Amino acid sequence: MSLRPDAQAGTQPAPHKRPHLVVPTPEQLAARRLRRRTRLLRPAYWLPFVLLVVVLALAWGLGESRMPYLFAPLGDIAGVLAEDPGYFLGNTLVTLSEALLGLGIGFVAAFVLAVVVSEVAVVRRAVMPVAVVLSVTPLVAIAPLLVVALGFGMGPKVVLTALVCFFPILINVATGLRAVPGPVLQVYRTVAASRLEVLRHLRVPASLPYVFASLRIVFPLSLIGAVVAELSAAGSADGLGSVIQVASSQNRLATVWAAIFVLAALGSLLFWFVTLAERRVLHWHES
Known part of the structure; x- marks a missing residue:
């Protein structure tokens, strides 16, 4: 059997050198930021969107004729929109406040219940069938009952929006809390970690991608819930849903579409906000 050259020479093998961590210089960081900003000027970045807008405008003109x-x-x-922007802005703020308040209530209730059902199997078997029934119930049908129970004003609209957002958050968060790798969970059990420690340091961080996935769904969905509530629950003349309802009854088609466009822009803005927050919070995640 032949010996290696370093053994024949009576020398020890050269130790393996770890590669040094390359830290970018301030000039390199500035160049990276500049590349990110200038990518908006590249046709490959903005041209597909512009072409899509042109095609949609042509299709709209055809449909108009x-x-x-x-x-x-x-x-x-x-x-x-240009004639009275304050009118649309005021009603947009009303709808947005209803949507965000309902989303906040629905998120807190769904997150707490998701933690409970992920930790207690008996509660999970009792609650999840009821949650499924709630998810397939036409919530528009109960809007008049909410008006009777809660009175006129913002209350019924907030509750209806919270119910619309509740089920997607519950399912995603409950799935994320239980989507923990078995070997990692075994390590925590080996060191005798309590349920609270496992929940705080393992299950909640592991569920964050699922939480943001549900938020990407329910942020625009909360606007839909608020508008549907304004259309279904009487008692208020404010909000974009009320604008659509009144303009439809008066055959003001341009006002109806203006309110719809404002809702679409607002939903896109909320979706972008959630995406930006996800990138900031989950910068460590592979997704």
């Missing part, structure tokens, strides 16, 4: 009773001219819609 064929079905004028359904599609309002884009110029009329822009004119309505």
